[in-house]
Amino acid sequence: MSTATRSLPRTIGAHAILLTYTAIALFPVILVIMNSFKSRAGIFGAPLTPPTPKTFDLIGYTTVIGQGDFIHYFQNSLVVTVASLFFVLLFGAMAAFALSEYRFRGNSLMGLYLALGIMIPIRLGTVAILQLMVASGLVNTLTALILVYTAQGLPLAVFILSEFMKQVSDDLKNAGRIDGLSEYTIFFRLVLPLVRPSMATVAVFTMIPIWNDLWFPLILAPSEETKTVTLGAQLFLGQFVTNWNAILAALSLAIMPVLILYVIFSRQLIRGITSGAVK
Amino acid sequence: MGSLKIENVKKAFGPVEVLKGINLEVTDGEFVVFVGPSGCGKSTLLRVIAGLEDSTSGRVVIDGQDVSVTPPAKRGIAMVFQTYALYPHLTVKNNMGLGLKQAGTPAAEIDRRIGIASSMLSLEPYLERRPAELSGGQRQRVAIGRAVVREPKLFLFDEPLSNLDAALRVNTRLEIAQLHRRLKATMIYVTHDQVEAMTLADKIVVLNAGRIEQIGGPMELYNSPANEFVAGFIGSPKMNFIDGARLGETAKTIGVRPEHLTVDPKSGSWKGTVVHAEHLGADTNLYLDCEKAGLITVRIFGVYDAEPGATLYATPDPARTYRFGADGKTIK
Ligand SMILES: Nc1ncnc2c1ncn2[C@@H]1O[C@H](COP(=O)(O)OP(=O)(O)OP(=O)(O)O)[C@@H](O)[C@H]1O
Ligand SMILES: [Mg+2]
Numbered sequence: 001m002s003t004a005t006r007s008l009p010r011t012i013g014a015h016a017i018l019l020t021y022t023a024i025a026l027f028p029v030i031l032v033i034m035n036s037f038k039s040r041a042g043i044f045g046a047p048l049t050p051p052t053p054k055t056f057d058l059i060g061y062t063t064v065i066g067q068g069d070f071i072h073y074f075q076n077s078l079v080v081t082v083a084s085l086f087f088v089l090l091f092g093a094m095a096a097f098a099l100s101e102y103r104f105r106g107n108s109l110m111g112l113y114l115a116l117g118i119m120i121p122i123r124l125g126t127v128a129i130l131q132l133m134v135a136s137g138l139v140n141t142l143t144a145l146i147l148v149y150t151a152q153g154l155p156l157a158v159f160i161l162s163e164f165m166k167q168v169s170d171d172l173k174n175a176g177r178i179d180g181l182s183e184y185t186i187f188f189r190l191v192l193p194l195v196r197p198s199m200a201t202v203a204v205f206t207m208i209p210i211w212n213d214l215w216f217p218l219i220l221a222p223s224e225e226t227k228t229v230t231l232g233a234q235l236f237l238g239q240f241v242t243n244w245n246a247i248l249a250a251l252s253l254a255i256m257p258v259l260i261l262y263v264i265f266s267r268q269l270i271r272g273i274t275s276g277a278v279k
Numbered sequence: 280m281g282s283l284k285i286e287n288v289k290k291a292f293g294p295v296e297v298l299k300g301i302n303l304e305v306t307d308g309e310f311v312v313f314v315g316p317s318g319c320g321k322s323t324l325l326r327v328i329a330g331l332e333d334s335t336s337g338r339v340v341i342d343g344q345d346v347s348v349t350p351p352a353k354r355g356i357a358m359v360f361q362t363y364a365l366y367p368h369l370t371v372k373n374n375m376g377l378g379l380k381q382a383g384t385p386a387a388e389i390d391r392r393i394g395i396a397s398s399m400l401s402l403e404p405y406l407e408r409r410p411a412e413l414s415g416g417q418r419q420r421v422a423i424g425r426a427v428v429r430e431p432k433l434f435l436f437d438e439p440l441s442n443l444d445a446a447l448r449v450n451t452r453l454e455i456a457q458l459h460r461r462l463k464a465t466m467i468y469v470t471h472d473q474v475e476a477m478t479l480a481d482k483i484v485v486l487n488a489g490r491i492e493q494i495g496g497p498m499e500l501y502n503s504p505a506n507e508f509v510a511g512f513i514g515s516p517k518m519n520f521i522d523g524a525r526l527g528e529t530a531k532t533i534g535v536r537p538e539h540l541t542v543d544p545k546s547g548s549w550k551g552t553v554v555h556a557e558h559l560g561a562d563t564n565l566y567l568d569c570e571k572a573g574l575i576t577v578r579i580f581g582v583y584d585a586e587p588g589a590t591l592y593a594t595p596d597p598a599r600t601y602r603f604g605a606d607g608k609t610i611k
Contacts, residue, residue, distance in 0.1 A: 171364035174331045175425075179378035180352030193368060 029255065036060050036248035043244055060249030063236075069224065070250070073232035078257060080142055080228060081210050084149035088206050089199055091150070092157025093165075097187050099158070100165040101173070111162065117155030122148070123215060133220055140223040148216050153206040164198040165191060200268030203261075211258050229254045280342065281307045281432040281465030283328065288337030290323055297323050299489040301337070305467065305482075310459050312476045313469045314512065315486035321469045324486070325435050328467065330354050342432055352381070357426035358435040361442060363418045365410040365425075371397075372406040375425045389428075396427040399461070400454065416447040420454070427458070434466040440475065448472075455479065473515050477501075485509050507607040510534050516564060518601070519575040526571060530602035530610055537564065537578035539599040542585075547592025551575070553585045567593055 034050050035043045042055025051057075064070050099111050122129075129148060130139075138144040168191050176186045192199070217231040233250040236243040283305040290298040297320045305311050313321045326332040328339055330351040338347050346354045357378075365374050372393055379389045397403050400420045410418055419439060426434055436455070440448045456479055459466055470476055476483050477497045485492040485500065485508070492512075493505040504510035510518050516537045523530040541547075542565065551569030563583040568574050577593055585591065602610040 169362055169364060171360035171362045172366070174326070174329075174351075175358070175360060175364040175366075177331060178329060178351045178356065178358050179425075180381035181377075189368070190366065 032248055033252045033255075036245070036252040038245075040245055043248070057245070060245030060247075061253075063243065063246040064249045064253065067235075067246070069227075070229075070232060070253075073227050073229045074253070074257070076142060076226055077211060077228040077230070077254075080145045080149065081207055081257075081261075083142075083146045084153060084210050085203055085207055087146065087150040088153035088157050089203060092154050092202065093161050093192060093195070093199065094187070095154070095158045096161035096165050097191060100162045111158075115155055115159045117151075118159060122152045126215070126219060130219060138220075140221050140226050142221065142226055144220045145216055145226075145228075148220065149210045149213075153210070156205060157202045160202050161195060161198060164195045168194050197268045200265040203265050207261060208258060211254075282342055283433060283465065283467070284338075284340040285324075285328070286338040286340065288324070288327055288334045288339065290320070290327060290332065291335045297489050298327070298334070301489075301491060303484060303491065303494070305465060308463050308465055310466045310468065310479055310481045311484060312480035312482070313467065313484050313486055314471070314473070314476045315492075316512075317471070319486045320489045321486055322437055325358075325437050325467065325469050328433070329356055329358050329435055352378070355432040356435055357429045357431040357433075358437065359419075359422045359426050359439045361438040363410070363415075363422045363442070365418055365421055367410055370407050370409055371402060371413070371421050371424075374410065374421060375428050378425070378429050392428040392430070393424075396424040399427065399458070400424050415443055416451065419443060419451060423455070423458070427462070432465065434464055436466065436468040438469055438471065441471065452478065473513065477513075483513075485512055487512075504601065504609060506609055507532060507534065507603045510601055510603070510609070516576045516578060519572070520603075521572045521575070523602070525573070528602070531605045532603040534601035534603060535575075535595040536599065537576040538580075539596040540575070540577045540593050541596070542567075542577055542579065542583075542591045542593050544589075544591055547594040549575075549593045549595075551591060551593060553587050553589045553591060555587060556583075556585050558582065565591070567591060569593060 031047070035047060037051040037058065037060075038055045039057035039059060042051065042057065045055070049055075095114060099107060099114075133139045133144045138147070172190055172194075173186050176190050181189070212230060213228075214230045214234070217226075217228045221227070222231065229250065233247055233254070236246040236250065283303075285301055285303040288298055288301045289296065301324060313324065315321050323332060327334045330339075330346065330349060334347065338345055340346065341354055341356070366377065369377065375393050375396060376389045379392065393406070397406060400423060402417070402420055402424055405413060405417060405421070410421065413421065419442070423439070439455070440451055443451060452475060455466075455468075459479075468475075468479060480497055482494060483497055483500055484494050487508050493500060493509045497513075500509060500513045504513060507520065511520065511534075514536055518534045518536050519540075521533045521535070523533050526533055549567075549569040549572045551567035551572070554566040554568050554574065556566070557564040560582070562581065563579045563585075565577040565579065565583070565585055566574065567577060572593075575593065604610050
């Protein structure tokens with residue numbers, strides 16, 4: 001790093017801006033977590049103060065764990081998210097490889113068609129999707145959600161990954177072909193490891209909307225068996241009384257898995273976002 | 280055990296014709312170099328030979344066998360790429376052994392061949408390293424080693440030295456020459472570099488815009504170029520081309536190599552002024568603006584002191600002057 005960018009006022013300025021931004025971004029999250037540890041009176045009396053010995057209360061968490069089948073909802077969310085993520089990455093990467101590697105008639109048209117989904121929200125097709133699921137008997141199954149989310153995530157995945165795959169050296173793939181590797185081996189062993197950072201980027205962008213989605217669980221899988229966390233949390237949101245302790249506790253718990261997945265991907269993610277910018 | 284025949288090979292990418300009918304024969308053990316300007320189709324031709332690219336029409340025959348529809352791994356070839364193209368996740372040893380492993384060669388035999396290749400290329404200390412832990416020159420040697428262990432009928436090199444620095448290029452060039460002598464294998468080598476072409480080749484193929492301009496030994500191309508393009512492409516500095524009409528000649532163009540001109544301060548054929556002088560120690564390049572011949576280059580062996588602006592007379596060696604017709608072909 002050159003000394004010019006290290007002058008003291010600049011450093012202070014940059015840090016001040018970044019710290020302010022961090023504070024603003026974290027504020028709601030911290031508020032939720034803080035209040036989830038307080039009694040109802042504590043939440044309403046002084047929403048902005050951290051829990052004190054007087055207001056500290058785990059009632060929210062005990063309600064969540066005691067009432068409803070929250071562990072089960074968690075499991076559902078996790079199964080749906082991880083399975084959708086897996087399929088999006090697998091099929092997205094394979095389609096991207098085909099589009100970027102092989103010259104065939106209608107290649108660019110196919111790319112455009114696959115990318116179209118980025119611009120058209122999948123929710124526009126909700127009614128048709130519901131009819132489809134009813135017809136195929138998939139209503140109230142996790143499979144329905146996984147199928148829908150895979151479809152939802154694929155366009156962006158194909159679009160981003162095919163850009164990255166175009167950058168993988170042709171010579172490397174050709175060397176593999178001369179050494180007798182199959183196209184599958186070339187894809188899984190040579191190309192995929194090289195685009196891992198972009199896979200992580202796609203994973204994060206795909207994962208968060210799926211985990212947070214309320215729409216499709218509500219419509220396609222509202223049964224007790226298949227409820228996801230976001231849907232389960234609605235349990236505490238009444239028309240007349242809302243159990244704020246339980247909601248805040250449920251939300252705090254719901255943050256954890258995404259956070260863990262994010263940490264797993266983030267090292268790769270940073271490389272994915274900055275690759276190209278710095279060699 | 281390593282002959283190659285290319286019959287009327289054409290290749291088009293969509294409407295763009297990149298190879299316009301290539302015919303070539305390479306005999307066993309020959310070192311053939313493809314040269315030509317950037318974008319003329321050298322790499323494309325090499326990839327067609329390797330089977331990485333299908334030709335639009337024509338046949339590729341290796342060792343008497345039509346391999347036009349054979350996959351690359353079954354053609355008995357090995358290729359070395361400009362960008363090394365080593366497998367980043369494998370050690371040097373596994374990089375070299377992968378092709379054999381895929382072909383089902385017994386492990387002992389793989390080890391034996393890796394041993395021979397790595398001692399030939401002094402790669403023994405690096406066998407357990409990954410490509411990221413090697414220098415550029417070492418990586419290219421590994422890439423060459425990977426080709427050697429396959430014991431191919433045909434080696435294909437696509438500008439293998441152009442990512443290396445000048446000193447390393449000379450060393451690796453020597454190594455490739457020695458390799459060719461030891462293995463007596465057929466090698467096809469693509470390059471931009473004149474020196475590489477002249478020093479390595481038994482036979483040079485000059486390509487231009489998807490066509491072969493001339494095939495011949497290095498000295499044959501230098502001494503009797505078939506046309507203006509080859510004359511200008513082979514030799515450095517480039518041959519001087521002078522409009523025949525200005526010299527009162529019947530030929531369309533007159534060509535003289537810079538080294539076949541002599542200069543004298545008092546008398547000679549073409550009077551000119553020195554525009555610029557390049558002193559290289561072993562020789563001196565003079566750029567002369569001549570009244571009759573226009574701007575020409577003269578190469579003088581040894582040191583020659585000439586200030587820009589000085590007047591000099593240049594005289595071509597009449598026995599080594601080339602004459603080209605309106606179609607660009609050499610007039611004999
Ligand atoms: N996949 C492709 N699609 C379309 N055109 C291509 C493709 N590959 C190569 N070309 C074109 O074919 C021509 C020849 O390319 P090629 O790579 O064979 O040139 P080259 O002689 O090796 O040049 P260089 O010396 O710069 O490597 C170029 O004009 C190039 O644009
Ligand atoms: Mg090339």
